[in-house]
Amino acid sequence: MHLRLTAVFVMALAVLPACAADQRPPEAAPTPSAASTRAAEVNAAPGSVDSKAPTAPVAAALDGKFVVTLDPGHGGDESGAAAYGIVEKDSNVDFALRVERFLKQEGVEVVVTRRDTNYPPGITGTGRDGSRASLAERVRLANEVNSDVFVSIHSNGSADASARGIEVYWESRREFADENKRLARTVLDRMIDSSARAGYGIRDRGIIDSSCWRGANGRCVGLYVLSPAGQVTMSGNPQAKVPTQMPGVLVELLFISNTDDVALLKDDRARDSIAQGLAWGIMEFLKSR
Secondary structure (H helix, E strand, C coil): CCCCCCCCCCCCCCCCCCCCCCCCCCCCCCCCCCCCCCCHHHCCCCCEEECCCCCCCHHHHHCCCCEEEEEECCECCECCCEECCEEHHHHHHHHHHHHHHHHHHCCCEEEECCCCCCCCCCCCCCHHHHHHHHHHHHHHHHHHCCCCEEEEEEEECCCCCCCCCEEEEECCCCCCHHHHHHHHHHHHHHHHHHHHHCCCCCCEEEEEEHHHCEEECCEEECCCCCCCCCCECCCCCECCCCCCCCCEEEEEEEECCCHHHHHHHCCHHHHHHHHHHHHHHHHHHHHHC
8 A cells, every 4th residue: 555645745646675777866755746636536555456476530540449448647737756756747748658659569549648748738727627627528538439449557656665566546437347446457467567578577466447536435536537427526416427438547657755666667668668578568458358
């Protein structure tokens, strides 16, 4: 289990010993911070852990190829986790574009929900309104092109500086719950394997059911981009949302609050090994359906 901080240290939405080529920690450990507070739906908290072993045109979904939507979490005035010179919203885009490159080499059509530091194109709101509109737009883009898979890309943060590694969230309340779980396990295994082959030891933190990542007073709230329609907020108000219509996961790629993981995040080769593993996992899942 780990902590997600919503004000002083903001992580991501809904996700060890590191062994990088250069693991020198910063001279001074800054206090983790974020430029803004996320809306509730983008803060993940622990669930039950299984630790076993510009957008593409709509026509892309009609040409016989696999279609994958990659969603770099956060953006705009929502920075996510930030420490040691790493800002999550920008790191997420970098990872997404690397994964896109590997998937395109396999002939996959790829939709990336945002390609710069901003929210997805067309989202101009700020604060909570901007965050909610941004989440809904990410889902809309994936559904519009009939994506075969949806993958939201984040990095982690914790008040516990020793927390490190990669974890993957999946949603058990969907009609394709078994596929969600299989996708989660497959991409996590491939990321760990790919990193190990490149000489990086990354902790496998397991796959986590996000169906009750926030719960109180008998209510559960799942991650917005993975959860079904019909759930309520923590205050009991219904969420008006259209859910994704395909299997999906949310990956947490290392801890920005951990100096060993930060060394990996600052290592271009380590980033490529993680991104390649994620792409391999996606391809393995798609070809097995």
